[in-house]
Amino acid sequence: MSAAVRTALLLAAALLLPGCATLGENQRRQAVALAEAARPAALTCDREDACARPSPLRELGDRALAETAAQAAPRHYALLLEYGQDALVARINLIRSARESIEVQSFIYAEDDSGYFVMRELVAAARRGVRVRVLLDQMFSVENTRLAAALAGVHQNFELRLYNPTFNNAHTNYFQFAAGVVLRFRNFNQRMHNKLLLVDGVVGITGGRNYQDRYFDWDPEFNYRDRDILVAGPVGEAMRANFEAFWAHPRAVTAARLDDVGRQLLAHDGPPRTLEQIGLEQPAIKRPDRVEAVLAAADDAEALREGLAAHAIPVGRVDFLADLPDKHEGGRTRADASHGLRALIEGAREQVLLQTPYLVLSREARRMFRRMQRRPDAPEVVVSTNSLAATDAFPVYALSHKYKRTYLRELGFRIHEYKPFPLDAPIDVLATGALDQPPEERAEPPRAPNRAFGSARAETGSPSGPTSESTFAAVGSGARRGPLPLRSAGVRVGLHAKSLVIDRRVGIVGTHNFDPRSDNFNTESAVAIYDTAFVDALSAEIERDLQPENAWVVARRVQDWTPVVSDINYNLGKLFEALPLFDLWPVRYATSYEFVPGPDCAPAPPDTDLFRACYRPVGDFPEVDVPTKSIYTRILTAFGAGLAPIL
Template identity: 25%
Template sequence: MVVAIVIARVTFRLPSLADRPASSATKTATSGPLLKPVAHLLEEHPDKSGVYALSSGLDAFGARGLLAREAAQSLDVQYYIWHGDLTGLLLLESLREAAERGVTVRLLLDDNGISGLDPILSELNMHPHIEVRLYNPFTLRKFKMAGFLFDFLRLNRRMHNKSFTADGLATIVGGRNIGDEYFDTGSQPMFLDLDVLAIGKVVRDVSADFEKYWSSASAYPLEFIITESVTGGDELDHALWEISKSAQYDTYKKRLSASAVVNDLEAGTLPLEWTEVRLISDSPLKTLGKAKSDQMLIGKIDKLMDDVHSSIDVISPYFVPGKQGVEEFAALEKKGVEVRVLTNSMSANDVKLVHSGYAKYREKMLKAGAELFELKAQHSPPDNSRDAGIAGSSGSSLHAKTFATDEERIYIGSFNFDPRSMQLNTEMGFLIESKTMARQLKYGFDETLEDIAYRLELDDNHQIEWLDRSASGDAQRLDVDPETTRAERIVVKLLGYLPIQWLL
């Protein structure tokens, strides 16, 4: 076995980056459609950033599409997952259209989340104004996941960052990947998620962060990894033609045209909040296991926790605090800080293995004084309205990663409170000084969670109960994970015994 692994690693080793083309950093555009409606705002707020929370998936997709359509100089795009479905193909088309106008497009994708897209990405990479790079790539393409068998420690570290930056003027950063389930369409269960649209000072920091990843030792030009030639030259057009025949295509196009956020953004009338915004992110050296403590996002979050005085409201779809996390939350409670956490219930969690890591800390968190809420599983799409709230409305599965402290500041980004985000994957997000956004999150906990989530409590025997309040206000107490089978609960419990918490 050891000999086979060594042979495989030698045979399928990564290519040299010695011949990787140099790439100049993005410069902020001095003209173009994106600049014109906001130029006066940028002059009025030279040292601040204007932000707007995108809680609706429809608006989040439309905003990305608008940035691509109106970009005049550059598009720097960085994602963990990019699906070849309706929204994924439409955004690839928008990048290609921008390149046809002469816009320089740089697309950096984690190679773990682009299943089936090799031919389309290869075709796009041939365009003179598009360059695609794969982050921490798999050298084995046809049986991709088999790469874990001989190169697990490297491939287990992924780039979880998500950003979409146009002309160095506007960016979207948050929790959404690119795929129908993130943008309120399709037949798959929807994700509740959250992004932030930003213009102003912080955009320069996002561009600089992108440059670090683009030029890092883990970013490989696509042609170095995917060597098969593209013969047809119409891979994207064919995929778009196939999907354009669907009812989903027509319906979504009509819904997009009615997006008030997109219309306001195009007109320059979107109600941005101008405030202090700080990008916090991991160094790409984390992928190589070489990042120092001051180069990792978790250290910055730990320092932020030390400054919490009265309250912290956390939304994390994958919440695995571990022993240290429980102790830190307990310490906050002891000094009078109210700790509240919303995560997925077992029935709503799309990764049961991660839920097993969380479940064994629920009792300890409750005993420490924290309040725990678990999102109910729903089988209808979430509310697509513009005023759905900063945490959205009830949907199939929670995916937003955000927390607010002291009703004064809020973090929105890609970081989960789990070992994978802390130690393995690279992450990024915005820390925003905003009483408005922080209080919106607090309001969500105060006023809406009883409708969309179970509240966990300990009974007299210190056993967990799930409190389920109906619309009429009546409460039902459940003594097992709601909407699950006995078999599911047994499997999750058994998974919890596995020594794999560091992977979750």
């Protein structure tokens, strides 16, 4: 695109986008001054520890540091947070336990029940004397600029910054989104995908979860099967150093300096006087009973000790693999997240156990797995990912579907696709609100167990028992309005965990999706732990998601054709797959298979006679209720293939 055309489009966008006039530098300074002048300094606590609440999770950090000093070697405690309710309770408890500082990073921060709830706790921590810094990626984090203006002046101990704001605004409307794609494509797609909650520099939580109801089992229709890891110990120093690099980067902009937030401050001569005015202290929370239940759990130190802290695994070496914001300026190093993860994977000798919501590999990753597959000691690669019925990213799945032959035949993957109604999933169904519907709207009476502190019930991380089939496949009807219509109604679950186990010697949990976006556009982070007990616990959780009741197996389609016809079909399919944009060959190499229980049957790999005897094909897109699903998916596959680098 020529400079003249780009300039013309930028001018047109400026004229067409309502309310998008930029502020001058003097106006921005005035807005910042108004916010700073409004910040109160008074504290609600006069104790040196900022009235921190007792916390067995926070105590893990002190214990780890003491043991590190005594042993002159790193000592940590690691806890997998599988249930959304556990992850939320742990966050609230740690925020309330903070004595000095809290750092928060997130890709998404929604203005819903969980978002308001956590933000209210962060503000309360600032008011009692804790330094709170919140850094959010701008793209999907601010809807209400008045709320951002209020937070800009809420307290001297609280600061909000937004990373890489589009057109220097906190909120991106439809027209700005389109203009960003056209005018600033690469910059627009460079997002901060990191997630972190770090308390006092000694206890951190990272993983797949953003701040939105569906990450904490609070959505009645669609929730994520996700995973966080709580790590306590000296690795907190590396986490804080990485946060500081982002916080100090020019792309991290103070909220008051953004044009739409600044206009709010200038128009009202400062931020709203009280948080009640913008709904933070008395928000329109749909389910206040859930908030009260989490607060009670977060303040019950003894229950937390038994339900979560007691199951933290003592470990030694912990590495924090993290990108720096310089990645977006072309300053990548061999120490960044993608390079670090690929180095670990390529060193595998026996097995790579990979879990990702989006099975779309970058060019570098495909080359790496091809090299590994050619080795005499090629490791087994087992993949847990989403089915079309479970995903909320339909175009990404379409692209993944395009390369199934490559993954199975050339890279040697064994692929398991997550079902939308898994029978054994770490989801607190009572918390979703789906069971609050009138009984006549349910297919059968629910039998959902309460999952408070559920992820810690199995000491080694093994499944804590199957969830009732009626819970997921029968309650509620709203799930039919999910990403794609399904044949059954219920509380739909989509996989969002990003984890890796290599040779049963190192376990990794983080934000990296092992896809082109994570490699080339997003900044990412991950925790790598070298400990047998932790690796066993993480492996058990991923293997839970591979079980027949939770996933379909993707394998080569069996056709009753002559060898000549079969070879022709295979080669034509391979040819179409190689085309950069179009892949309309109607007969796919692979399809999905369902396990059929029987006296002589057991789960088996696809290349065995037992598999052919005990599994039945269920189509390319099981459970999806779209009459023209094959055509629809292939159309998106054809046009989505060219978007591989950013999907």
